[in-house]
Amino acid sequence: MNLFEVYSLWNIEPVKAEGCKLWDKNGTEYLDFYGGHAVISIGHSHPEYVKAIERQVENLGFYSNSVQNLLQKKVAEKLGELSGYSDYSLFLCNSGAEANENALKLASFHTGRKRVVAMKKAFHGRTSGAVAVTDDPSIQSPFNTGHEVTFVALNDAEGIENELAKGDVAAVIIEGIQGVAGIFVPDTEFLQxxxxxxxxxxxxxxLDEIQSGYGRTGKFFAHQFAGIRPDLITTAKGMGNGFPIGGVLISPKFEAKKGMLGTTFGGNHLACSAAIAVLDTMKKESLMKNAEEMGRYLQSELSTCSGIKEIRGCGLMIGVEMKPEYAGVRDKLLFESHIFTGSSKNNVIRLLPPLSVSKKEIDILIHEFKKHTS
Structure with a gap:
């Protein structure tokens, strides 16, 4: 049997990683400024993270959600404390797309309505409901197009008001920062x-905080810069530092009913152990503060580079829009300088390193960046 080839793959096979570094099967060392789509939050192979998973798998790797799992309650308590949402409830699942699916479902249950307002250029996942609120027809099959979704431009507060005034909108879904679109930050006034x-x-x-959450911007969630408290917050990616886990933070206004939501693997023992290790490490090592400081330093250093049209973002979620003549910089960084970065539409390089990244590692990136743009 062959793999179903839906990915465009680089001819690189990482086999080992530590902190912000990876090594491929040939022993070549790479600097990781992408974190595998913003997934690596506390750094690759963090020793406390590794120990936590090892300890758990030695005792119990999995059992279903039909029994008590106190690790789930521990995740909820620690997440509530660190995020500032201790009065919210938590539903655990496996991924960001699944978190958004459940959030949309909860909104529909709560309001009795069907229609959703989403943002133009948005990306919320590839499962049925999540892809329906994603503004990318190329990944929407005929099965996905039956949902009632209206797209409005980011920061168009009047457009949102006009749609909601019709009285049939179950939910508005917004990314804390639009990632796949090329790192676009919603205006504070717009969110308010x-x-x-x-x-x-x-x-x-x-608020979809799947890529922009978990301390990446210097606050736990990006929307917290605007001083708002959404009804539902979705999270995943950095939550497990590579172990699949997602969640929905649910405000007290929602009533839980038995059987309303469910999952087989969501909140399993291994996933919760990983999530606890991530939260403990973030707190112990002040990684949100580091993300804020290193993000500020990174943007400042990028501003001294040539070939850049615009720098956007916050903390360690940065989009570098290159001038057209520098379209090949990302490939040069990877294949010549051995630095992983992400990409997006409109010739944008996405920088999403582990929250533990250092000035020394940023200086290496900047040195190589200047080499390819001078």
Missing amino acids: CVQAACEKYGSVLI
């Missing part, structure tokens, strides 16, 4: 207006 409109018209506000 959307929250006010949702409250006014009885719609649910969902």
Whole structure:
């Protein structure tokens, strides 16, 4: 049997990693400024993380959600404390797309409505409901197009107000920072207006913090810069530092009913052990503060480089839009300088390193970046 070839693959096979570094099967060392799609939060192979998973798998790797699992409660308590949402409830699942699916479902249950307002250029996942609120027809099959979704431009507060005033909108879903689109940050005033409109018209506000959350911006969630408190917050990626786990933070206004949501693997013992190790390490090593400081330093150093049209983002979620003549810089960084970065539309290089990244590692990136743009 062959693999179903849906990915465009580099001819690189990482076999080992530590901190912000990876090594391929040939022993070549790489610097990781992408974290595998913003997944690596506390650094590769963090010793406390490795120990936590080893200890757990020696005792119990998995059992279903039909029994008590106190590790789930521990994740909820620690996540609530570190994020500032201790009064919210947590539903655990396996991925970001699944988190968004459950958030959309909760909003529909709560309001009795079907229609959703999403942002143009948004990306929320590839499962049925998540892809329906993703503004990319190329990944929507005919099966996905039956959902009632209206797309409005990011930062168009009037457009949101007009849609919600029709009285049939179950939810508005917004990314804390649009990642796949090329790192676009919602305006503070826009987020505040959307929250006010949702409250006014009885719609649910969902903040997708799957890529922008978990301390990446210097706050636990990117929307916290705007001082708002959404009804539902979705998270995944950095939550497990590579172990698949996702979650929905649910405000007290929602009533839980038996059987309303469910999952086989969500919140399993290994996933929870990984999530606890991530939260403990983030707190112990002050990784949110490091993300804020290193993000500021990285943006400052990037501003001294040539070939850049615009730098966008916050903390360690940075988009570098290159001038057209520098379209090949990302490939040069990877294949000549051995530095992983991400990409996005409009010739944007995405920088999403582990939150533990150092000035020394940033200086290496900047040195190589200048080499390829001078």
